[in-house]
Structures are given as structure tokens and as C-alpha cells.
Amino acid sequence: MNIDFIFSTILMRRVMKKSKVLFLILLICSIQAIGQVTIGNGENSLEISGSISTYLNFRDLDSGLVDQKKNRFNLRDAQFQLEGRSGKYWEYKIQIDIADVIAGENDPENPGLMDAWMQYKGLKAFDIKMGYGKIAWSRFDQTPFTSSTYWQRPEFLRGSFASIRDVGVELSKSFWKQRATMNVGIYNGLGEVSLKGDNDASGAFEYTGRFDLGWPTQFRFREIDDRHVRKPMFGIGLNGRYTKRNLPSGSFFPSGAKSDYGIKMVDGEKLTYGFDAAFQWQGFSAQFEIIQIKMTPQDSTSALFYSNSSARAGGNIFAGGLVAQASYHIAGIHTIVSGRYETFNANDLFLGLNERFSAALAYQIDGFKSMIKAQYTHIITKENINAADWINQYRIGWQYQF
């Protein structure tokens, strides 16, 4: 077998891979020409929709670093979505991002499979949903990406401190004229890695809960007041998550489960709780969210203690973060301006704190359906855990929904 054959084989594989991508993009574009479509027979209805987003990214690296691989165009989303309703009480959804499936990435903020669930709404006591999808937890996580001015959520809410999606079952109930909603769920607790099939050796589950309250009406998960509501609207939320995963000696979490900050999965107990609030009025909107994570490793020599003794740390490690964001929708010129401050700490036993400031500007060509978004992020301070190797990031791109 000579070098030419090997080279041509490798080249052919790359061409084939790119051809598949090109074919899928052309397929998406052809469907894009049709737009959102619904098929129905009077009893069942199925809607086909999707979105495409691409951005250009640049970074100012830390002094002395030269790897510019993040200066690039990136196809962030090439999504298909099937949403269906069967009869009066059944709903289902499948949402897949082809760009991430082909890239083989499992970014929690932007995974390949985003939703695959069914829901029954025929019980008076509650609605029940089962499958894979977003956990009713953080306000920022539950806000759809396409309704945000930003390309990235706050760093500590992008799925590395706690999972955004998982496989499990959720019960939900609204009351007080839908102003209040309660969600409780049980999940595998491995987050996006649950899709690989098995649980970890502890066989434990994660228990989640969220309570929402809006005034004077329900407050939907939206960041921007593009309706310029004439009455002030408020929303608050409380959330909590708990899991106890004592791994048997010699076993490990599945590959990819722990994340870069090392706290997404804990061999021991993990309790996460948070509070969030939102406000909107006359085009102005603001959101605030704070979370705290309490970790209690079963192993007193766990690396999470970072050379501190477990006794000195009281057996616990804490992490958390808070974010405050404000935006204004300028109706006359279809433009949104926004600013965000976030601070987070991946481990209170480790010196340092992360602080970031982001600014975003969006121009709505056709509402949120077609929008140019630009985001600038500046890192103010860094904690030396999974520290970013850059100071400034510039990102501009286009999102389109069909």
C-alpha cells in the first residue's frame, strides 16, 4: 500500500464528509425556502421548522499565546425541529442539530440532540413529560437561544457547572391563572452523557424542582421586551437540584461527564440551588440569576479539596455564580442593545474569581426570525481553574429561523 493510495483515501474521506455536510445544508436551504410547515389530518398535526446560525469569531489571546484556531467562521446551528400534537392531550418534540452531530461535539449549551420527548396533558393534577430535554432549572438556560441577543449564555450556565439537559421524567402544574408554575423532575443525573445509555456505577438519580411566579401575568422565558409592554411585568424563580452519587471503589464517571471545571459530576453529594428574577417594561428588560452549589465528596482526599484537608473545609466545597443583564429594544430601528456582568467561582477552596463583562447588539431583519447578532466579551479576572486563554472575544453572525 503506497503513500499515494493512503493520501487519496484520506482525501476522499474528507471530500465525502464535506459533501455530506454540503448536501445537508442544501437540504436545509431548500426547506428554508418553504418555511415553517404544518401537516395535519384534523386529529394530529406535525410542524416542521428549524434554524441556521453562523458566526465569525475573533479572540485577543493572553500574552505569549499564538494558537489562533478560534479565529474562524463557525456553523453554530443547523437545526431541524418536529413538533407534534396528537388528539387533545398528547404533544411531542424532536429537535436535532446536524452541525453538532457531524462535528461529533456534545457541547451542553448546543448539543446534537436537543429534544426528544413526549408529554401528556390529560390529567387534571399535572402534566407529565418524559424523554430527553431541558431540565426546568435556570432561567437563562430555559430562555431559547434564538430569542437572545447573545451568542453565548453566561459561562457558569452553559452546562459545565450543572447539566442543561438529561433523560428523565418531569411533572408540571400551573395555577393562579397561570401566574405560578411548579416543575419537579427525576433524571439520570449524567446530563447530556445520559444519551450514551448506562448510568454511572452509583445507579443514582438527580432530583430537580423549579417554582416560577409572574406578575401581573405569567412571565415567559424571554430576554427581550420587543412588545414594549405598557404595564411593568415581573417574574421570579426558585430552583433546586440534588443528587448523591457514591461511586463504588475503582469506578469512574463516564467519559465526558465531568466537564472542564471538574464539578459537573461529584463522587458524593451535590446540591444546587438558585434564585432568578426578570423585569420588562416599555422595551426595557432585565434579568438576574444566582446559583450556589454545595459539594460533599465521599472521599475526604478528593481532588476537589485542592490540597486542603476535608476537615478544614468542613467536608464541603462550594461553587456558584451570579449574572445581571439589561437590554433595550429600540423599536424604530429594529435594534437591541444589551449589557451583562457575570461572576463565578468554580471552587471556593481555590484562590481567584472569574468576572466577565459582555455587550451585545442585534439588528432584527425580521424580528427574531432573522437577526444579526454581535457579542463582545471581556474577561476582567480569572480563577485559575479551566482558565480561558483569552482576554477579549468578538463574535458577529446571523441567525435565521424557518
Added chain:
Amino acid sequence: MIKLLFVFVGLSALAQPSVSFLKPSKSISLNIPEPSDVCVAANGKTLFIVSDNGGLYETDLEGKVLRSTTIDLNDAEGVYADNENIYLVEERNRFIKQYSIKDFALVNTVYVPYSGGRNKSFESIAKRSEGGFVLFTEKDPVWMFELNEQFQETGRVKWNLPGDISAATFWKNSLWLLSDERAEIWLSDFSNKIIVKRFKLPVLNPEGIAFLPNGTLLILSDDEHRLYFFNDFNAAGDEKK
């Protein structure tokens, strides 16, 4: 550059009809889940309100429920009543259902095909004085379906509007459109398919519009579960001072 921007915004504003701001004379709380449209009975003494989750209610003019029934619709969004019948339109499955006013018995079911977005479909049904019905889709795009008395489609016209449509009604031969996203009502020229006057509403999630015989405008809020009253709308649509 900034001056040019202001000129552009100013010229854009000039191209649209001017907006008047309305103030309600009163509002009442409704004990109806997810109310999605309202119409006035032919005798002008009661209201018919339809609920998203499949309920039809007849109330007095203070919102007190007089009678109700469960209807076999998944997402009822529009209601209209004449002397004998009530007509409901369902958004998701594209049905029109005709019920007898006398006993809420189902008289007729009609399927109106439309392949647009599942939740961007029929939001309203209204009857023209010349006979026949019109249906409006919500958005992307806003289509007006024209149907004859047998609910057969006789025409379809696209409207270019500054927002979505959540309800529509005819009042003294004028077509009034309600936009949820803009929280506005639009007095419209039916023939030319344009907006003549715009009125801003202090209402969250307005989804129903109707007029009482004395000219009082009714606006129904789904999220607020409230019915708003705006007094003294005359035939030209100007609020009396």
C-alpha cells in the same frame, strides 16, 4: 450619521398612520381559563367567550358565566355569533365548528386546509354584512381567507401589517383588527387591505375584540383573564372626548 439615523426613523414614522392611546373605562376579571376570543350575542345582552383549552361560555355583560359547555377543539382561538349559531375556529387543526345558540348542540364541522405554522394559523372568524366569513391567520404571513356561507374558500389575500393578528371583527361596516404583539387595534380599509387608524392598548396579551351595540369597545386579555371596556367608540373609530 446620527442625524441621518434620526431622519430615517422620522420618515419611517411618517409613513405609518399615527397612533392614539386608549384608556379603559373599566375592566372585569373573568373566571374563565385561558380566554382567547369574545363576541357579542346578536341581542347585545350577552357575550360568548371561547377558551384555549376547549370551553365555550356565555356570560352577562359583567362577565358572570350563565352557561358553558366543553367543545371538542384543541386550541379554539376565534368566535362569532349570529342570531342562531355560534362559530368557533380552531388554530391547530384548522376546524370551524358551528354550534346552535339554543342548546350548544354541534351543527356542523368544516376543515379549512392551511399548511402554515402550527401555532400561527387561524386566530379569528368574522362575518361580513354582505354575507360570507373571513378568517385571519396570525402571522408569517397574515392571510385573510374569504369563505362563503357554506364555508367554501372563495379567496385568499395576504395583508402586509406591522404585527400579528389575534382577533378581528366588523363594526358598522368597518373591519377592526387586533394585534397581540403590538397591543394595538387597527381600523382597516377592507377593500385596499391597509390600516387607516391605529390605537394603542394598555393591555397585556390582548386576544379578543368586540363592540357592544352602544359602541363600547371590548378587549379580552388571555394572560390577564380580564375583559376591558373602552367607552364611546363612534362609527369613525374616534374615542369621544
